[in-house]
Amino acid sequence: MISAGRILKALAIGLMLAVPAYVVSKVNLFGLESASDRLADQVYQRITAADYGKARQGQNAVRVIYLDETSIEALKGYGWTRFPPTYEQQWTMLEDLLYAGGAPPSAMFVDFVYMGQGGAADGFDTFLAGVAGATHAEVWSDKPACVSDPLSKIACIIGAGGVPIIFAKPSPADLDLFTDVQQALDKVSVLAPALVGEEAYPLITDYGFYRAKAVRLGVHQVDISPAMAMYAAYCLRRADGCGVNDFQALKARAAAALNGHSAPRAPNLAEVFDAPLDVVWGSRPDPDYLALTKAVSGRPANCRSAASGWRARVFEQMAILRGPGSGAQQECPYTLSLGYDRLVGGQGLETRDVANLLAGRMVMVGGHFHASSDWIESPVHGQVPGVQYHAMALDNLIEDGVDYRRNANAMLDSDLLKGFLVFALAVCGVLGVMVRNSLLDEAVAEGVEPRLRAVVYAPLYTALFATSLGVVALATWLGVAYAHRSPINWIGLSGVVLAFLFYATRQTLPADLSGSFEKSRLVRRFIAWRRLYAQALRFEEDRLLRPKPPPAPKGPAAPPAETEPAAAPAAIADTAEETPAHVQA
Amino acid sequence: MSKLKLLILAALLFPAQGFAQEHGSVVKALRPELRTFDDKGQPLGQIKASELKLPTPIVGYGVGNSIGVRQGANVVYLRGLDVQTNAAKAACAPVQQAARAKGSAYAASNMGLGGAADCKPAE
Numbered sequence: 001m002i003s004a005g006r007i008l009k010a011l012a013i014g015l016m017l018a019v020p021a022y023v024v025s026k027v028n029l030f031g032l033e034s035a036s037d038r039l040a041d042q043v044y045q046r047i048t049a050a051d052y053g054k055a056r057q058g059q060n061a062v063r064v065i066y067l068d069e070t071s072i073e074a075l076k077g078y079g080w081t082r083f084p085p086t087y088e089q090q091w092t093m094l095e096d097l098l099y100a101g102g103a104p105p106s107a108m109f110v111d112f113v114y115m116g117q118g119g120a121a122d123g124f125d126t127f128l129a130g131v132a133g134a135t136h137a138e139v140w141s142d143k144p145a146c147v148s149d150p151l152s153k154i155a156c157i158i159g160a161g162g163v164p165i166i167f168a169k170p171s172p173a174d175l176d177l178f179t180d181v182q183q184a185l186d187k188v189s190v191l192a193p194a195l196v197g198e199e200a201y202p203l204i205t206d207y208g209f210y211r212a213k214a215v216r217l218g219v220h221q222v223d224i225s226p227a228m229a230m231y232a233a234y235c236l237r238r239a240d241g242c243g244v245n246d247f248q249a250l251k252a253r254a255a256a257a258l259n260g261h262s263a264p265r266a267p268n269l270a271e272v273f274d275a276p277l278d279v280v281w282g283s284r285p286d287p288d289y290l291a292l293t294k295a296v297s298g299r300p301a302n303c304r305s306a307a308s309g310w311r312a313r314v315f316e317q318m319a320i321l322r323g324p325g326s327g328a329q330q331e332c333p334y335t336l337s338l339g340y341d342r343l344v345g346g347q348g349l350e351t352r353d354v355a356n357l358l359a360g361r362m363v364m365v366g367g368h369f370h371a372s373s374d375w376i377e378s379p380v381h382g383q384v385p386g387v388q389y390h391a392m393a394l395d396n397l398i399e400d401g402v403d404y405r406r407n408a409n410a411m412l413d414s415d416l417l418k419g420f421l422v423f424a425l426a427v428c429g430v431l432g433v434m435v436r437n438s439l440l441d442e443a444v445a446e447g448v449e450p451r452l453r454a455v456v457y458a459p460l461y462t463a464l465f466a467t468s469l470g471v472v473a474l475a476t477w478l479g480v481a482y483a484h485r486s487p488i489n490w491i492g493l494s495g496v497v498l499a500f501l502f503y504a505t506r507q508t509l510p511a512d513l514s515g516s517f518e519k520s521r522l523v524r525r526f527i528a529w530r531r532l533y534a535q536a537l538r539f540e541e542d543r544l545l546r547p548k549p550p551p552a553p554k555g556p557a558a559p560p561a562e563t564e565p566a567a568a569p570a571a572i573a574d575t576a577e578e579t580p581a582h583v584q585a
Numbered sequence: 586m587s588k589l590k591l592l593i594l595a596a597l598l599f600p601a602q603g604f605a606q607e608h609g610s611v612v613k614a615l616r617p618e619l620r621t622f623d624d625k626g627q628p629l630g631q632i633k634a635s636e637l638k639l640p641t642p643i644v645g646y647g648v649g650n651s652i653g654v655r656q657g658a659n660v661v662y663l664r665g666l667d668v669q670t671n672a673a674k675a676a677c678a679p680v681q682q683a684a685r686a687k688g689s690a691y692a693a694s695n696m697g698l699g700g701a702a703d704c705k706p707a708e
Binding site: 073074075076077078079080081096100341343344345346347349351354 | 622648650662669
């Protein structure tokens with residue numbers, strides 16, 4: 001049915017499509033390609049958001065305590081009469097979060113960047129002493145093995161019985177500055193670069209600085225992101241170390257260092273957490289959040305009802321119904337979040353609520369200030385504060401561990417993968433069309449009625465289109481579920497595949513399908529309308545491309561006769577539609 | 586004591602008792618030392634928990650729902666986080682939905698219980 005020559009032809013056509021597709025991806029003109037990749041990821045997330053985190057491991061562990069404009073206004077009742085609040089006031093806040101729950105949190109991340117002191121009366125010394133006391137810095141800060149890298153530092157803080165406190169800092173790659181305040185904080189706590197990219201959340205970053213520069217910028221071998229630092233604290237507190245041997249090794253190393261023994265070499269966790277994280281957003285709000293809201297405000301949380309499956313998600317994500325971040329009712333946060341002023345005011349909160357919020361949790365403190373620039377776009381929620389991004393990244397790590405979703409664009413040549421898929425799909429499509437042509441030849445030879453041909457063609461076309469789209473869907477799902485990669489650009493690939501298939505069958509598809517129904521009056525009328533429409537479209541085209549006059553006969557020239565411009569091409573086209581055509585590949 | 590004096594005393598006491606019942610009472614101190622503020626939020630220092638006679642009625646609420654209790658001749662305001670209360674209810678009604686026009690809000694307006702924006706004085 002299909003000769004080797006035809007297969008070679010199909011391969012050539014596939015190559016002809018795949019190479020330009022790869023080049024277009026690489027050129028990334030106006031960023032269209034990367035925007036398309038991002039969109040594919042976002043749509044995939046919107047559809048699957050309701051299925052994320054069914055076990056609620058992350059939701060049970062992570063908490064967000066925030067400050068915003070209204071919090072600051074309410075906190076005027078507690079002496080917060082200036083902005084930003086003094087270091088002493090901020091230490092009061094951290095102290096509340098450390099001790100008000102009855103037991104301290106497992107770890108705390110503070111998403112505020114401290115650059116300098118506010119003045120002698122600002123209370124920085126109190127702040128620093130408080131942080132040092134919470135992390136038990138006097139036990140570990142003089143041990144070289146404990147300060148060699150941030151992960152070892154966290155292990156030593158936990159080994160010493162303290163609470164790891166992670167402060168945000170600008171990335172040394174972005175800002176060539178390490179202030180006195182940051183140096184002081186670095187001695188008693190952990191600093192993590194918090195200005196992370198939206199598309200890829202880094203976990204362990206090796207800047208490749210030479211030693212002097214690394215020392216000057218306070219980089220201890222590598223930097224770890226806030227979510228990675230918190231996840232390390234989470235795993236180091238668990239007996240099984242989250243199933244990662246390197247965390248167990250880190251624990252043993254910290255114990256040896258704290259006991260004054262020679263510490264073994266630090267494990268290289270960058271080999272385990274080898275790629276940036278593609279943050280997956282969940283859509284179901286924490287039930288504790290809903291209960292807490294009702295207790296405090298006396299009525300249910302003003303959230304959108306959460307769709308409970310991918311079909312409902314597809315339906316609700318239609319922009320005309322409600323896009324992400326639109327409408328008076330918003331998606332509620334995935335992570336349990338509470339304004340600090342609410343905690344201080346205590347209205348509606350029982351002691352057990354405060355314990356549930358803070359004791360043994362991974363507490364992330366940050367700003368929800370509308371006037372700040374620390375906002376990112378969540379595909380599920382719309383605009384969200386940066387601290388929610390860190391919280392969601394931590395949630396991903398707790399839920400998925402080392403099988404977290406890696407950002408494929410940041411780790412392999414995804415354009416090559418897309419090019420290969422285009423190639424494979426084009427080859428399959430061309431072979432499918434060739435099969436169709438062979439079937440046509442056989443049908444004509446056997447004198448099969450044209451209206452019966454749909455019995456053969458309909459399954460063929462259905463299989464051709466469905467298989468092509470199915471392969472794209474399968475590749476997307478396999479990549480996410482088993483390879484733990486961000487979804488491929490399934491929208492672009494599906495578009496390319498459909499466009500190619502429709503182009504390849506642009507003549508045969510209508511003819512084959514209408515061939516079965518042409519005896520129906522309705523279909524005949526439809527075909528007549530379509531011809532009229534095609535005729536109308538050709539009108540202007542024919543005026544532009546007037547047919548060449550026939551060569552003038554020898555002898556005295558006669559004036560050229562006025563001809564009907566559209567008659568000849570239309571007649572040709574009509575004739576072509578009457579008989580099924582082979583594809584001109 | 587004349588009947589008139591008794592009536593006046595009753596008239597003075599009963600409303601106060603009703604007021605206290607309406608606002609609830611502080612029944613336990615959760616910290617050894619409690620931060621105190623005035624009705625405008627200016628810090629007044631700290632008092633020892635033992636100095637507070639418990640249970641004590643809540644006489645009112647200050648800025649940010651601080652809890653007002655009598656301390657000697659004065660009223661001081663405490664943080665709700667530092668004390669355990671019984672039947673305490675500040676005058677507050679959530680206005681989340683009414684505060685936002687359709688499509689005008691950031692999603693994070695709903696990110697948590699919020700602060701003053703979530704409440705308006707009950708009418």
